[in-house]
Amino acid sequence: MLSLNKHSDALLDEHGRICALERYSVLDTQPEPGFEKITSVIKTIFEVPMVAISLIDRERQWFKSIQGFDKSETPRSASFCNHAIKTRECMVIPDASADPRFANSPLVLGPPFVRAYAGAPLETPESYNVGTLCVFDTRPREFNPKEIEVLRNFAGLVVEELELRQAAARDCQTNLLGRHAFAQAVERVLRQAVQSAATASLVIFDLDHFKSVNDTWGHPAGDAVIKAVAATCSEEKRPEDILGRIGGEEFGMIMPNLAGEAAIAAAERMRRVVEEAVAPDWPEIRFTGSFGVADLDPDVANASIWMASADAALYRAKAGGRNRVAT
Amino acid sequence: MNNDLKPNLMDRVQATDPASLPPGIISSIERHKARVAELVTALRGAGMSDDIIDSSVRSVVASYEQELVKALRDLEA
Numbered sequence: 001m002l003s004l005n006k007h008s009d010a011l012l013d014e015h016g017r018i019c020a021l022e023r024y025s026v027l028d029t030q031p032e033p034g035f036e037k038i039t040s041v042i043k044t045i046f047e048v049p050m051v052a053i054s055l056i057d058r059e060r061q062w063f064k065s066i067q068g069f070d071k072s073e074t075p076r077s078a079s080f081c082n083h084a085i086k087t088r089e090c091m092v093i094p095d096a097s098a099d100p101r102f103a104n105s106p107l108v109l110g111p112p113f114v115r116a117y118a119g120a121p122l123e124t125p126e127s128y129n130v131g132t133l134c135v136f137d138t139r140p141r142e143f144n145p146k147e148i149e150v151l152r153n154f155a156g157l158v159v160e161e162l163e164l165r166q167a168a169a170r171d172c173q174t175n176l177l178g179r180h181a182f183a184q185a186v187e188r189v190l191r192q193a194v195q196s197a198a199t200a201s202l203v204i205f206d207l208d209h210f211k212s213v214n215d216t217w218g219h220p221a222g223d224a225v226i227k228a229v230a231a232t233c234s235e236e237k238r239p240e241d242i243l244g245r246i247g248g249e250e251f252g253m254i255m256p257n258l259a260g261e262a263a264i265a266a267a268e269r270m271r272r273v274v275e276e277a278v279a280p281d282w283p284e285i286r287f288t289g290s291f292g293v294a295d296l297d298p299d300v301a302n303a304s305i306w307m308a309s310a311d312a313a314l315y316r317a318k319a320g321g322r323n324r325v326a327t
Numbered sequence: 328m329n330n331d332l333k334p335n336l337m338d339r340v341q342a343t344d345p346a347s348l349p350p351g352i353i354s355s356i357e358r359h360k361a362r363v364a365e366l367v368t369a370l371r372g373a374g375m376s377d378d379i380i381d382s383s384v385r386s387v388v389a390s391y392e393q394e395l396v397k398a399l400r401d402l403e404a
Binding site: 033034035037038040041044045144146147149150152153154156157160161163164165166167168169170171172175178180 | 348349350351352354355358359362363365366369370372373374375379382383386387389390391393394395397398399401402
């Protein structure tokens with residue numbers, strides 16, 4: 001029952017949905033041949049003038065691939081897909097001009113003069129609908145259940161490709177973002193925060209005297225400690241926080257929309273859960289971490305400077321005696 | 328499927344120590360395989376011709392293959 005509830009709750013969790021979409025890091029990227037091929041073959045199968053992989057962002061729908069319509073995005077308010085993501089089923093509109101939700105839509109009254117629509121949600125493994133794979137026609141038409149099943153299958157394959165990118169970006173031991181992917185996430189959050197005049201903080205932390213864990217207990221114990229820290233911090237962080245493993249015993253966490261005392265408090269909570277964490281099979285090993293916090297100040301010109309700033313704060317935490325948070 | 332890439336790709340996947348692959352990659356490959364089989368069933372059920380089924384499978388496999396090659400390259404980097 002728990003999984004069923006989570007499944008339905010995800011439809012109402014817009015914040016979680018946006019976080020799930022942002023994790024794919026696909027918005028505003030260039031067209032890619034793989035997705036173009038998929039939409040092209042769907043256009044042939046359904047004999048429709050328009051096909052799109054549509055991703056529903058906060059205020060817009062953005063097309064990762066689109067056939068038959070010369071725009072890369074439209075306002076979310078005008079989007080058919082914005083309705084389609086609110087259900088687990090495919091949404092079918094045989095005649096938009098006869099549907100009060102869409103009859104006055106600019107996409108119906110003006111170019112591309114949509115009349116019929118079918119959209120299959122792009123559902124992530126966490127049950128968030130981040131967008132749709134959809135087909136449009138300029139004349140009224142029905143879509144039979146077998147056609148809808150085909151569309152639903154293609155939608156699953158689109159999600160699988162996005163998931164593969166996610167999987168490849170992960171550190172194999174902890175399943176956190178790897179160093180390269182984490183650095184890209186720092187750049188993305190910095191760019192978004194600057195664009196929207198939002199706050200953000202970056203935490204870099206590492207385990208104190210980790211070498212002695214390996215030397216005393218052996219590398220399997222060291223690996224277990226690293227996994228325990230990753231699991232504990234993953235549970236403690238907010239859904240929108242981004243956690244990565246950026247070195248052997250070094251981790252990073254990006255905290256969007258958090259700065260100053262609130263960011264220090266979040267890092268302190270993280271320090272405490274690390275201190276209390278237990279590695280399965282190695283309960284006798286105690287470990288702590290040192291944390292450096294850097295807000296996204298106006299003088300942070302790029303991701304490297306931001307990371308260097310958090311790294312300098314980590315150095316101060318180490319120099320101050322370890323097992324502490326410093327700025 | 329891109330036949331130039333296939334042997335090279337499979338060699339690389341098979342030669343890679345599974346422990347060095349992020350856990351999600353192996354399961355993604357399995358899920359993708361199952362989804363392609365489901366797609367073929369759905370296309371047949373919808374009365375599509377063999378040509379359409381072939382080109383559909385070729386498109387989705389080629390697209391996924393490109394992603395997988397890129398993922399393996401990134402891992403090697």
